[in-house]
Amino acid sequence: xxxxxxxxxxxxxxxxxxxxxxxxxxxxxxxxxxxxxxxxxxxxxxxxxxxxxxxxxxxxxxxxxxxxxxxxxxxxxxxxxxxxxxxxxxxxxxxxxxxxxxxxxxxxxxxxxxxxxxxxxxxxxxxxxxxxxxxxxxxxxxxxxxxxxxxxxxxxxxxxxxxxxxxxxxxxxxxxxxxxxxxxxxxxxxxxxxxxxxxxxxxxxxxxxxxxxxxxxxxxxxxxxxxxxxxxxxxxxxxxxxxxxxxxxxxxxxxxxxxxxxxxxxxxxxxxxxxxxxxxxxxxxxxxxxxxxxxxxxxxxxxxxxxxxxxxxxxxxxxxxxxxxxxxxxxxxxxxxxxxxxxxxxxxxxxxxxxxxxxxxxxxxxxxxx
Amino acid sequence: xxxxxxxxxxxxxxxxxxxxxxxxxxxxxxxxxxxxxxxxxxxxxxxxxxxxxxxxxxxxxxxxxxxxxxxxxxxxxxxxxxxxxxxxxxxxxxxxxxxxxxxxxxxxxxxxxxxxxxxxxxxxxxxxxxxxxxxxxxxxxxxxxxxxxxxxxxxxxxxxxxxxxxxxxxxxxxxxxxxxxxxxxxxxxxxxxxxxxxxxxxxxxxxxxxxxxxxxxxxxxxxxxxxxxxxxxxxxxxxxxxxxxxxxxxxxxxxxxxxxxxxxxxxxxxxxxxxxxxxxxxxxxxxxxxxxxxxxxxxxxxxxxxxxxxxxxxxxxxxxxxxxxxxxxxxxxxxxxxxxxxxxxxxxxxxxxxxxxxxxxxxxxxxxxxxxxxxxxxxxxxxxxxxxxxxxxxxxxxxxxxxxxxxxxxxxxxxxxxxxxxxxxxxxxxxxxxxxxxxxxxxxxxxxxxxxxxxxxxxxxxxxxxxxxxxxxxxxxxxxxxxxxxxxxxxxxxxxxxxxxxxxxxxxxxxxxxxxxxxxxxxxxxxxxxxxxxxxxxxxxxxxxxxxxxxxxxxxxxxxx
Numbered sequence: 001x002x003x004x005x006x007x008x009x010x011x012x013x014x015x016x017x018x019x020x021x022x023x024x025x026x027x028x029x030x031x032x033x034x035x036x037x038x039x040x041x042x043x044x045x046x047x048x049x050x051x052x053x054x055x056x057x058x059x060x061x062x063x064x065x066x067x068x069x070x071x072x073x074x075x076x077x078x079x080x081x082x083x084x085x086x087x088x089x090x091x092x093x094x095x096x097x098x099x100x101x102x103x104x105x106x107x108x109x110x111x112x113x114x115x116x117x118x119x120x121x122x123x124x125x126x127x128x129x130x131x132x133x134x135x136x137x138x139x140x141x142x143x144x145x146x147x148x149x150x151x152x153x154x155x156x157x158x159x160x161x162x163x164x165x166x167x168x169x170x171x172x173x174x175x176x177x178x179x180x181x182x183x184x185x186x187x188x189x190x191x192x193x194x195x196x197x198x199x200x201x202x203x204x205x206x207x208x209x210x211x212x213x214x215x216x217x218x219x220x221x222x223x224x225x226x227x228x229x230x231x232x233x234x235x236x237x238x239x240x241x242x243x244x245x246x247x248x249x250x251x252x253x254x255x256x257x258x259x260x261x262x263x264x265x266x267x268x269x270x271x272x273x274x275x276x277x278x279x280x281x282x283x284x285x286x287x288x289x290x291x292x293x294x295x296x297x298x299x300x301x302x303x304x305x306x307x308x309x310x311x312x313x314x315x316x317x318x319x320x321x322x323x324x325x326x327x328x329x330x331x332x333x334x335x336x337x338x339x340x341x342x343x344x345x346x347x348x349x350x351x352x353x354x355x356x357x358x359x360x361x362x363x364x365x366x367x368x369x370x
Numbered sequence: 371x372x373x374x375x376x377x378x379x380x381x382x383x384x385x386x387x388x389x390x391x392x393x394x395x396x397x398x399x400x401x402x403x404x405x406x407x408x409x410x411x412x413x414x415x416x417x418x419x420x421x422x423x424x425x426x427x428x429x430x431x432x433x434x435x436x437x438x439x440x441x442x443x444x445x446x447x448x449x450x451x452x453x454x455x456x457x458x459x460x461x462x463x464x465x466x467x468x469x470x471x472x473x474x475x476x477x478x479x480x481x482x483x484x485x486x487x488x489x490x491x492x493x494x495x496x497x498x499x500x501x502x503x504x505x506x507x508x509x510x511x512x513x514x515x516x517x518x519x520x521x522x523x524x525x526x527x528x529x530x531x532x533x534x535x536x537x538x539x540x541x542x543x544x545x546x547x548x549x550x551x552x553x554x555x556x557x558x559x560x561x562x563x564x565x566x567x568x569x570x571x572x573x574x575x576x577x578x579x580x581x582x583x584x585x586x587x588x589x590x591x592x593x594x595x596x597x598x599x600x601x602x603x604x605x606x607x608x609x610x611x612x613x614x615x616x617x618x619x620x621x622x623x624x625x626x627x628x629x630x631x632x633x634x635x636x637x638x639x640x641x642x643x644x645x646x647x648x649x650x651x652x653x654x655x656x657x658x659x660x661x662x663x664x665x666x667x668x669x670x671x672x673x674x675x676x677x678x679x680x681x682x683x684x685x686x687x688x689x690x691x692x693x694x695x696x697x698x699x700x701x702x703x704x705x706x707x708x709x710x711x712x713x714x715x716x717x718x719x720x721x722x723x724x725x726x727x728x729x730x731x732x733x734x735x736x737x738x739x740x741x742x743x744x745x746x747x748x749x750x751x752x753x754x755x756x757x758x759x760x761x762x763x764x765x766x767x768x769x770x771x772x773x774x775x776x777x778x779x780x781x782x783x784x785x786x787x788x789x790x791x792x793x794x795x796x797x798x799x800x801x802x803x804x805x806x807x808x809x810x811x812x813x814x815x816x817x818x819x820x821x822x823x824x825x826x827x828x829x830x831x832x833x834x835x836x837x838x839x840x841x842x843x844x845x846x847x848x849x850x851x852x853x854x855x856x857x858x859x860x861x862x863x864x865x866x867x868x869x870x871x872x873x874x875x876x877x878x879x880x881x882x883x884x885x886x887x888x889x890x891x892x893x894x895x896x897x898x899x900x901x902x903x904x905x906x907x908x909x910x911x912x913x914x915x916x917x918x919x920x921x922x923x924x925x926x927x928x929x930x931x
Binding site: 059060061084085086087088089090091092094095096098099100101102111112162163166 | 391825827828830831832833834835836837838839845846849850
């Protein structure tokens, strides 16, 4: 799934130290980022982390205070430069889609084409392009419908077609699936990704949904409080998060203390391989699927709480020395609260390791959070 | 907005629509300047009084004029508050026969301008009128009413013509109030009246203050109606000094006095409103109305009937009777039996109203779009400044425009162009300019409310698709605010058609409109000829009243009836 991105050359969109303040708060606090041609980048973070602000800055819907934004190697925002949105050639799929209610599907899709091609020849090329894009999103029979006559998923496709029609340098999608029903979301998302790939478009989409980000992006940019914590492939971000925030935001994670010896850490769960060499006290990240639980009356761990997850049951477990971890068991054989268990790490790859800040005196709370 | 799915876009990120276009900011500022300069000139004139004018006026008419104006304002506002507030309370909180119907019938008097209502009652009640004739026939030649041409009658007429402003605002305030507040007061041991006094009335105070201010402004603007009744206010003086003596300097000085009165009114409204910002969001349950029965129900119905009768039915019937009488008189003269001037003046009225409406609607679209595309808080303030003409009395705007035109005349003169004095002696341009300044607020509020319903992302979407701001306005904003622009056109055209003070001050020599004609005929006590044109004005003015307010005041179907 990353092949398209791997083969492509230099960045089509680049941000260099972009800063944007709203009053005293920094919505973008020095963002630097490269997006390669044909790549699909998911920007993920909690509400208010600045991810939508970043999209607005790239689209030219907002000026930046400092830094530089380049599209196809042209500076579109920077000291003394501001290219307005209508001259940036950026496609946007808005969160509320923002389809023009007074225009039918065809006119919505051709809205961005009219001004570039004039004359009868231009008109014919326009209608060809509209037909092409509508076919791409599978809406060719609905060209004469008005937005209010379409289902949510169809409206979504019109918005995508409209953004793609003028062949923009990059397509920005702002929480594009958040207005859809949960059961529809995955289908529409897959379809959107397929269309973007088929069109060879470069896309940046913003979401607060971790699952969505992991499933749809070639790369993920994890954002927090106006900064990017990590930009990497989904696998890398999931398995080798660089901060505790990334680790916990993209899934459940527990941190087991231990002593590092080169590329191994000795813990109460045994010796575990880790990604980075070092020495001294540290914490190893373990996700619930990496924790096996066996009922054992002689085990020194106790089940403190269970959560039904459908196919599996999540068990909260307190280890003998007090550390809390979570592990999964099939729903057919859950363990009851209070039962004794033996905890068995199920590790087939090196684990992420973090400094054990709880044992370092005088650490500021915000450092501890990382 | 059917296409935008619900629950979208509630983020706190500032929306700036391409982060501000200087051109659009300038456009908004230009409109604001256009509107604010006439008023501003008079404000400057307050600060630089011409001593000779004032000393003369102070020795002669000024003191009694100030007293009369104050008396008229206070009495009219008080009566309008009692009428409007009381009726709103009656129809809002009680059920009685005809209550649903009256809730919007009571707005109809808004369609009868004071200068029409005034001459109807002059014609009816004056010494030669039918009422006094009847009294004399019954009780002998010595019996009569006190002088009709008096301050109390002027107050009564103005209050009957303007109480719907208070009524509408009070109704809205009462509807907004939730049952919970009132019921809390009742549960805490207050009787219905005590609860009304301690909870409902204080909550409605800002609305009542706003209504009172509107009534005061209308009263201050008027100098036609009060002249029927021989009441000498400062606005009358502006008219007499300009139309009688063509003394622009003196007219400006006195108009600035009108502006001072207006500023006092605005200040009083602010004080009365205090820091109160009572908003009880909609959706909550409204207070359960009390069902009146027996004699009390009929008293309620009777009160409403009397007000609607006096303020609307009687004058309309009387006008119709006069119109018919005039037509019978003139039969045999013309083929149609219609005064030939009627059509001429109607066309004049429609021309001015049409030009004004189109001008206001166009500027309103520029201002509303400019506010959105221009970004920045200062653009918003400029947009508010553009609506200043509606907040000050008509004569202030008229004399301000006159001052600008005079300056333009002088400038033309000094460059040696031969049309000196042409602008001041009046062109249609000056009149339309004054009307646009006066009525821009009506169009702006309507169009802006319309555009507010167009999601900001709609503008953003069009921009990112490569449309220039001007194209965005043409291809996205305009089609989406079309209905708002339509309403704005109707509102402004109707108001311009029935407007009198400004057209009396600024009309080109010999240019008559229906309103001017009605006023002239009425001043000469030629009631019958005035019937048809006055009835025309009332009919036109009914359009927005019925269109806009009937729907807003629609009463929910009464359960179990």
